[in-house]
Amino acid sequence: MNVSPDGCAIIFDLDGTLVDSAPDIAVSVAYAVQLVGKQPPSLETIKGYIGNGADRLIHRSLTNDHNGVADIALFIKVRAYFFEHYGENFCRYSTPYIDVDQTLTELCNRDYKLACVTNKPNRFTDGLLRHLGLDHFFPVVLSGDTLDEKKPAPNQLLYVANHYGITPGHCVMVGDTRTDILAAKNANMSSVYVTYGYGNITDIELNDPLAIVDSLSEIVDLLPNMRLGTVGIKT
Numbered sequence: 226m227n228v229s230p231d232g233c234a235i236i237f238d239l240d241g242t243l244v245d246s247a248p249d250i251a252v253s254v255a256y257a258v259q260l261v262g263k264q265p266p267s268l269e270t271i272k273g274y275i276g277n278g279a280d281r282l283i284h285r286s287l288t289n290d291h292n293g294v295a296d297i298a299l300f301i302k303v304r305a306y307f308f309e310h311y312g313e314n315f316c317r318y319s320t321p322y323i324d325v326d327q328t329l330t331e332l333c334n335r336d337y338k339l340a341c342v343t344n345k346p347n348r349f350t351d352g353l354l355r356h357l358g359l360d361h362f363f364p365v366v367l368s369g370d371t372l373d374e375k376k377p378a379p380n381q382l383l384y385v386a387n388h389y390g391i392t393p394g395h396c397v398m399v400g401d402t403r404t405d406i407l408a409a410k411n412a413n414m415s416s417v418y419v420t421y422g423y424g425n426i427t428d429i430e431l432n433d434p435l436a437i438v439d440s441l442s443e444i445v446d447l448l449p450n451m452r453l454g455t456v457g458i459k460t
Contacts, residue, residue, distance in 0.1 A: 232338060232391045235448070236382060236414075237363075238400035239343035239350060240275050241422030242441075243325050244357060247272045248318035250311065254286050257306035261299060263287060272423040276402035277376075278344040278369045283307060308346075315349050316356040322421060324442040329362040331445050340385040344369035344376055344404070365389075376404045379412035386412075397435070399444060403428040417444055 240246045247268060255265035266274065266286050274285040283304050287295035295303075332339060339362055343350055347368035354360040365388055369375040372384065386393045398409035401422020406429055409416035418434040419441060420426060429437070436447055 232389060232395060233448070234338040234340060234385055234389050234391060234396045235332060235444070236340045236342050236385050236396055236398045238398075238402070238405045238422075239341055239345055239353070241272070241401035241424070242322075242399060242405070242419055243341070243359060244319055244321055244353060246315075246319040246353065247275060247423065249315055250275065250282070252318070253307050253311035253314060254282065256310045257283075257303045258286055260306050261303055263303075273425070275423045276344065276404045279307065279346055280304065311349065316353055319353060319357070321357050321359060322441060324440055325359070328441045328445060329359070332448075333362060335445075337448070338389045338391075339363050340365035340367070340388075342367045342376065342381045342385065342398075342408075346370050377407035377411060379408060382408055382412040382414055386414075397448070399441075400424075403432060406432045406434050409434075417447070 237243055251268045251271040254271055258265045266289065271286070274282050274291070283300060284293055284295050285291055287293070287299060287303060329339065341354065341363040345368055347370055350366060350368040351360070354363065354366065365385055367381045367384060372380045374380045382396065382398060383393060386396050393413045396414045398405055398414050398416045399419065400406065400416065401419050402424035406416045406418060410432065415435040418424065418429045418437045420437060420439050438444060438447065
């Protein structure tokens with residue numbers, strides 16, 4: 226595809242950035258781990274476990290360790306319980322964050338190219354976006370199982386750039402976890418961190434996002450001041 230130097234793609238994470246999905250995830254995790262006699266993590270703990278896909282979420286929930294790896298037989302059993310329950314309950318309590326619809330509408334009106342890139346499995350991604358009325362904003366949606374690798378690998382983000390025929394430097398990743406910021410860095414893209422999600426601000430600051438915002442609506446005024454094609458802000 227021809228590179229369009231005037232184009233700009235805004236890539237959004239899903240869980241913790243567009244949608245507060247932790248309540249539904251936590252209920253399904255609790256259901257799954259209790260079936261094998263384990264104590265479920267709290268909602269706040271689950272929030273810190275989200276971001277690297279369902280498999281890592283299950284391992285963390287079983288071991289109470291962010292880097293933990295559970296017994297494989299136990300993991301497989303709990304994973305199946307989780308997917309069965311979450312597949313029927315993925316949008317009971319999940320809601321878009323404040324200003325999401327307004328912000329996405331404004332970005333579309335300004336002709337930004339939009340994409341949603343998440344590590345969530347595709348069977349839940351599409352359903353969640355559709356149920357919450359957000360699917361029409363995103364011509365491009367990539368889930369954790371769309372490609373061979375997911376965030377923080379750059380593959381999904383580079384796919385978006387290639388799809389729109391623009392350079393990675395003309396793309397901005399908006400997310401709430403270290404995984405999102407590292408994916409952007411690995412893809413040579415700028416990144417914006419939202420503070421209201423599930424990430425750890427200390428981890429984020431160490432990975433040098435382009436900007437840190439408290440509300441998604443802030444990016445509407447931030448984006449026009451970006452120097453497209455580079456990682457930085459106009460001074």
